[in-house]
Amino acid sequence: xxxxxxxxxxxxxxxxxxxxxxxxxxxxxxxxxxxxxxxxxxxxxxxxxxxxxxxxxxxxxxxxxxxxxxxxxxxxxxxxxxxxxxxxxxxxxxxxxxxxxxxxxxxxxxxxxxxxxxxxxxxxxxxxxxxxxxxxxxxxxxxxxxxxxxxxxxxxxxxxxxxxxxxxxxxxxxxxxxxxxxxxxxxxxxxxxxxxxxxxxxxxxxxxxxxxxxxxxxxxxxxxxxxxxxxxxxxxxxxxxxxxxxxxxxxxxxxxxxxxxxxxxxxxxxxxxxxxxxxxxxxxxxxxxxxxxxxxxxxxxxxxxxxxxxxxxxxxxxxxxxxxxxxxxxxxxxxxxxxxxxxxxxxxxxxxxxxxxxxxxxxxxxxxxxxxxxxxxxxxxxxxxxxxxxxxxxxxxxxxxxxxxxxx
Numbered sequence: 001x002x003x004x005x006x007x008x009x010x011x012x013x014x015x016x017x018x019x020x021x022x023x024x025x026x027x028x029x030x031x032x033x034x035x036x037x038x039x040x041x042x043x044x045x046x047x048x049x050x051x052x053x054x055x056x057x058x059x060x061x062x063x064x065x066x067x068x069x070x071x072x073x074x075x076x077x078x079x080x081x082x083x084x085x086x087x088x089x090x091x092x093x094x095x096x097x098x099x100x101x102x103x104x105x106x107x108x109x110x111x112x113x114x115x116x117x118x119x120x121x122x123x124x125x126x127x128x129x130x131x132x133x134x135x136x137x138x139x140x141x142x143x144x145x146x147x148x149x150x151x152x153x154x155x156x157x158x159x160x161x162x163x164x165x166x167x168x169x170x171x172x173x174x175x176x177x178x179x180x181x182x183x184x185x186x187x188x189x190x191x192x193x194x195x196x197x198x199x200x201x202x203x204x205x206x207x208x209x210x211x212x213x214x215x216x217x218x219x220x221x222x223x224x225x226x227x228x229x230x231x232x233x234x235x236x237x238x239x240x241x242x243x244x245x246x247x248x249x250x251x252x253x254x255x256x257x258x259x260x261x262x263x264x265x266x267x268x269x270x271x272x273x274x275x276x277x278x279x280x281x282x283x284x285x286x287x288x289x290x291x292x293x294x295x296x297x298x299x300x301x302x303x304x305x306x307x308x309x310x311x312x313x314x315x316x317x318x319x320x321x322x323x324x325x326x327x328x329x330x331x332x333x334x335x336x337x338x339x340x341x342x343x344x345x346x347x348x349x350x351x352x353x354x355x356x357x358x359x360x361x362x363x364x365x366x367x368x369x370x371x372x373x374x375x376x377x378x379x380x381x382x383x384x385x386x387x388x389x390x391x392x393x394x395x396x397x398x399x400x401x402x403x404x405x406x407x408x
Contacts, residue, residue, distance in 0.1 A: 241300030
């Protein structure tokens with residue numbers, strides 16, 4: 001019995017010790033867990049602190065600038081033109097007859113008054129001979145009537161002849177004189193027709209091929225075309241300008257087709273050859289039609305251009321570039337610097353403190369890669385030509401070194 005109680009007491013003591021050690025271990029484990037979590041948090045905080053992104057101020061954008069200049073600007077208009085000869089003459093037969101001779105080489109240069117064709121002269125020479133003989137007869141009648149009149153005048157004064165006989169003598173004399181005048185006119189006409197049988201060149205130029213063969217009966221009064229002559233050492237360029245071009249020229253006090261001694265320049269034209277090369281000579285605008293063609297809405301303009309080497313052929317179409325105006329001391333900016341929106345066109349100007357401002361401008365005519373600015377900017381200011389897409393007004397910018405040296 002006593003031994004049994006002693007075993008129970010020993011078991012009870014062991015059980016109490018085990019409970020005591022379990023609570024102690026729990027407290028230690030709990031403390032360790034807290035320290036572990038705190039350590040992890042500290043480590044994470046340190047990691048985040050070490051790996052955080054450093055906040056730095058953004059760098060100023062790099063732009064390219066150029067200095068706004070003033071220069072004399074030529075304003076051109078481009079049109080389609082047609083070349084024609086300065087003179088184009090059709091050689092036609094003025095009298096009827098058989099074509100006997102052709103005294104030129106086709107396609108060559110001929111001189112003024114050079115004989116080109118000969119028409120059979122037999123009938124015209126016979127007519128001249130006939131009228132010449134009639135003229136001599138009429139002149140003889142005049143001399144006879146004059147002698148009769150001289151004889152009868154003294155007889156009338158002596159009352160040996162009547163006044164009626166004197167009147168008849170005077171009438172006969174006047175009739176004979178009139179007949180001489182009529183016959184002389186017929187002779188002049190006959191000699192003129194005889195002269196028309198020899199066809200001469202009215203101008204110097206290049207002659208075409210013949211349009212009739214030898215032996216052909218050609219008609220008079222210009223019915224038969226024999227050949228054509230073209231004077232092309234100087235040519236004319238015809239092109240059409242719009243009514244808007246005319247109005248713009250009037251606004252600038254320029255009358256197209258009229259010289260103005262007060263201007264330092266005159267309207268000229270350049271043309272392009274079929275191989276797209278520029279013709280080496282310039283033409284001068286010398287005429288403009290005073291009215292607009294209602295079908296095309298354009299008015300005709302003509303320029304005269306030298307053609308010493310005959311490179312330009314009449315009838316040929318070409319591109320015409322006409323000088324319409326010269327804007328002196330115009331403010332010019334590059335087209336690539338323009339920003340065009342619904343509100344208008346503007347550019348970015350860099351101030352002296354390297355900040356930019358938006359400047360709205362009024363555009364003028366374009367030429368090449370530049371454009372004239374009517375108002376909004378001034379000579380000597382710095383305009384941003386590249387990199388303006390990322391700018392806002394008031395932003396500070398940095399200028400590309402190479403470009404800055406170029407601008408300065």
